[in-house]
Amino acid sequence: MLTGLALAGLVGLTAGCGPDGSDGATTPGPSASLPSSLASALPTGLPTTIPTTLPTALPTSLPTSLPTSLSTSLPGVGRIDGATGADALKGTNVPADFPIPPGAKVKLGASLAGTSTVTLTGLTPNAIAAFYRTALPAAGYRITSDSPAGGAAHALAFSGHGVTGGIGTAGFGQAQGTVLLFSK
Structure with missing residues (x-):
């Protein structure tokens, strides 16, 4: 071509x-x-006309609403949502009677397979460590390690009630945060 x-x-x-x-101006050529x-x-089989209308098999309307709820649990896996408040403690691996310090705000919880996490805000690392040093043994948990890092961070590990876990807390100024980890 x-x-x-x-x-x-x-x-x-x-x-x-x-x-x-x-x-060729003066002498005309062939x-x-x-x-x-x-x-x-030249190629053959090309369309000889151009479509002038839209296909009629297209949907004429779109959905007007989204689902109001989605499943938050997978069989054999547990909760996969990001729950807040007291509901965050209802993960598959968090014991129902696990102590939470007064004044702490439960911000996020998630569970996947044999691990659950919960985050807390509102208390300093020293206040969290002091609370859990007494509350865990009183609730039937054994502290397996206690690692302070000055006043800015602290790590505790524990076991009991069928779970092992850790508490990591850190903060500087107004930014304070704690992560509770539970494993079965």
């Missing part, structure tokens, strides 16, 4: 030239016609 187009361009350029190479090989080289 490219050869055919190049040939057509060459024919078009030379069609107006006379036999002596002049522009009339130009397309060679038959060029016409047969």
